[in-house]
Amino acid sequence: MHSSMGALLTVVGARPNFVKHAALSRALRSTTREILVHTGQHWDAAMSDDLFRDLHLPAPDHHLGIGAGTPVAQIARIMERLEPVLAAEKPRAVVVYGDTNSALAGALCAAKLHFPVAHVEAGLRSFDRAQPEEQNRVAIDHLSALLFAPTATAVTNLAAEGVRDGVHLVGDVMFDAVRAWAATARLPARLEPRRYYYVTTHRAETVDRKETLAGLLDALAALDLPAVFPVHPRTRARMTEFGLQPSGALTLREPAGYLESLALARDARGVLTDSGGLVREAFFLGTPCVTLRDRTEWPETLTRGRNRLGGTRRDTILDALAGLPEPEAPPAETPLGDGHAADRIAELLR
Numbered sequence: 131m132h133s134s135m136g137a138l139l140t141v142v143g144a145r146p147n148f149v150k151h152a153a154l155s156r157a158l159r160s161t162t163r164e165i166l167v168h169t170g171q172h173w174d175a176a177m178s179d180d181l182f183r184d185l186h187l188p189a190p191d192h193h194l195g196i197g198a199g200t201p202v203a204q205i206a207r208i209m210e211r212l213e214p215v216l217a218a219e220k221p222r223a224v225v226v227y228g229d230t231n232s233a234l235a236g237a238l239c240a241a242k243l244h245f246p247v248a249h250v251e252a253g254l255r256s257f258d259r260a261q262p263e264e265q266n267r268v269a270i271d272h273l274s275a276l277l278f279a280p281t282a283t284a285v286t287n288l289a290a291e292g293v294r295d296g297v298h299l300v301g302d303v304m305f306d307a308v309r310a311w312a313a314t315a316r317l318p319a320r321l322e323p324r325r326y327y328y329v330t331t332h333r334a335e336t337v338d339r340k341e342t343l344a345g346l347l348d349a350l351a352a353l354d355l356p357a358v359f360p361v362h363p364r365t366r367a368r369m370t371e372f373g374l375q376p377s378g379a380l381t382l383r384e385p386a387g388y389l390e391s392l393a394l395a396r397d398a399r400g401v402l403t404d405s406g407g408l409v410r411e412a413f414f415l416g417t418p419c420v421t422l423r424d425r426t427e428w429p430e431t432l433t434r435g436r437n438r439l440g441g442t443r444r445d446t447i448l449d450a451l452a453g454l455p456e457p458e459a460p461p462a463e464t465p466l467g468d469g470h471a472a473d474r475i476a477e478l479l480r
Contacts, residue, residue: 138162138479139221139245141212143169143232145181146407149388150227150250152185153306157476165219169208169232170195180387185311201231201262208235216243223248223276223479229267241273248479250303252277253284254427262334278475280466281430300474301467304407308392308414309469312460315393323397324457326355332362333404335442336422340372342442346422349447351378355399360386400454402440402447409437410466416458420450430465
């Protein structure tokens, strides 16, 4: 098999993947043929179509259309539908991003068919094996031939697990994306910069238990400024199921597109989120953040209190908020790199 002649095949499927992919694809496509496979893990048009438009992403070469399902069903269906695509395309490597079910399925399928796996965002650890994302990222790292680590901590984590070959410290591609698109992002009308909080939540550990979600909504009701809360489909379903009615100065709305979300994060007084992506976007934009979790796989963002762990209980969230520093100018250099990760990755993939 003359795999060195083949193109690179990239597997995406969930919203965070598209943003990282957009940053890397810009650097890659100038010299390399790329085949894009969209698994359809985020089947909701609001969660995916706007990103392809906003970030000028080329249409996928293959759409696997897997839609909703349990994690096991999703992973199995992706592998089943990806296998013939890989067999036909014979790529020289398969690129996966982050810790989604799409990334794990892509890595497993590629490894089984003996195509090298390149993992963008390798080496992150929350050290909580009950967390689905942690299961995914550990498995992907141990299947990968090329591991693009965003931070020095990530390199250390990999070494501790005996993974040293093919590891490269490149920085975080999310910083590249923020640098490329934040300036063009427009704040929705009627919002005054620094006079609102921006809230998002979607993780199983935050929204799937009634007490946890109720505690979070109680904390939001007690905020000192209005909050903009684009409600993830999963969160909305749980609020209905548990009969929870949010109160306080909360604006509940549909999920925000990527550019709108960047603007909301950039101009907020503070961000409250359980999203690893939004935590870093806030960090890169100079906006202080409260992480609605007990731990983070991005400890670098905790520098100088720019991000604080608020947990999921009303009192701990409000305590974290009380100590939030003021917004500041976006940094040029960070412990997550300098915003040129995509160029480094593209060079290594070439």
